[in-house]
Amino acid sequence: MSDQHQLPMEAWEQAQTLAINCPEFKPDVEEEWLAEESVSCYNCRYRRLVGGGIRCMKSLFNF
Amino acid sequence: MKFYLCIDDTDNLDSIGTGTIAEQIQEKIINRGYGPCSLVSRHQLFIHEDIPYTSHNSSMCFCGEAPDGTLNTIIELATNHLDTVAAVGSDPGLCVLAYDDRCHYDELMEFGIQAKKKILTKDDAMACARDHQIHLSEHGGTGQGIIGALAGVGLRLFGCDGEIKGALKNAVINQNYTVADLKNLPEVEQVLDLTSKEPLADTTLIRLGNRSKTVLYHHQYVLFVRRDENQQYTSLPKAEIRQLGEHFYV
Incomplete structure (x- = not known):
């Protein structure tokens, strides 16, 4: 999969905006949260950690 | 056993x-x-x-x-x-x-x-x-x-790897605690300066940031803190803890 489907680490504001507007956002167990903002792709159950960032398992990253 | x-x-x-x-x-x-x-x-x-x-x-x-x-x-x-x-x-x-x-x-x-x-x-x-x-x-x-x-x-x-589950969950964010107060929590055995890795005195004030965690470091539950330009110690957020890398611990 190309990088356009991946969010780099520390894109905190972008991840928050994406998650607020995402119909599929579901918080992961708090132990696995990374972002300070509760609603963030980094805290979503449907993100998968990959080398250098996260990928959306609902395929909703389309930058 | x-x-x-x-x-x-x-x-x-x-x-x-x-x-x-x-x-x-x-x-x-x-x-x-x-x-x-x-x-x-x-x-x-x-x-x-x-x-x-x-x-x-x-x-x-x-x-x-x-x-x-x-x-x-x-x-x-x-x-x-x-x-x-x-x-x-x-x-x-x-x-x-x-x-x-x-x-x-x-x-x-x-x-x-x-x-x-x-x-x-x-x-x-x-x-x-x-x-x-x-x-x-x-x-x-x-x-x-x-x-x-x-x-x-x-x-x-x-003994030098891993975050402690649930650590600091009940602490109040952005509040100052003494090292002694923090060490009264079951998930904090030691508070170390991030740079020197030396323990801080029990009277030192620590500002607890958001989403901080203790980690296993030399078999102890350790809270790492950093001193800012105002000489105030603050705990590290989890995202930063995870980026310390393996070489930090050994």
């Missing part, structure tokens, strides 16, 4: 987390009259496309005390619980070690360290477990979780 217990790959996208299951197993062990048990530590393993983890590839480990001769009971308790609650589509693995201070666990610790850097196989895990007479069992699916379960025990023994 001191024992170490670790589980991995018990969840799917909609289930309870592996850390919660580890705490449930711990509760059953304590209800049986064994213990005390340690807090649960979360060990981050290798992130790679070819590893079939759910979302973050981490395993959950704790250790505890139990009467001699109870190892099989502990294994049975954990097995029954895993078989009951492990999520559909998961690949759970269980590792239980009865610690023997006459044994050397260098190879097991190295297995854990390697599991953070490269892809290991079930055969690698089984061979290592056999060499050290460690209980390692699959509980459905591909059983791939035995790799992380064994690695978690190795890393907990190593």
Whole structure:
């Protein structure tokens, strides 16, 4: 999969905006949260950690 | 008898987390009259496309005390619980070690360290477990979780890896605490300066930032803090803790 489907680490504001507007956002167990903002792709159950960032398992990253 | 217990790959996208299951197993062990048990530590393993983890590839480990001769009971308790609650589509693995201070666990610790850097196989895990007479069992699916379960025990023994589950959850964010206050919490045994790695005096004030965690560092639950330009100490956020890297700890 190309990088356009991946969010780099520390894109905190972008991840928050994406998650607020995402119909599929579901918080992961708090132990696995990374972002300070509760609603963030980094805290979503449907993100998968990959080398250098996260990928959306609902395929909703389309930058 | 001191024992170490670790589980991995018990969840799917909609289930309870592996850390919660580890705490449930711990509760059953304590209800049986064994213990005390340690807090649960979360060990981050290798992130790679070819590893079939759910979302973050981490395993959950704790250790505890139990009467001699109870190892099989502990294994049975954990097995029954895993078989009951492990999520559909998961690949759970269980590792239980009865610690023997006459044994050397260098190879097991190295297995854990390697599991953070490269892809290991079930055969690698089984061979290592056999060499050290460690209980390692699959509980459905591909059983791939035995790799992380064994690695978690190795890393907990190593003593310089892993976040403490639930740490600082009840502390008030942006509030100042003395080091002595923090050390009264069960999840904080030491407060260290990030740069010098030296302990701070009990009277030092620490501002607790958001999403901070204690980590296992030289077998202690440690809160790392940083001094800013105003000489104020603040705890590190979790995202930063996870980026410290393995070289920081050794």
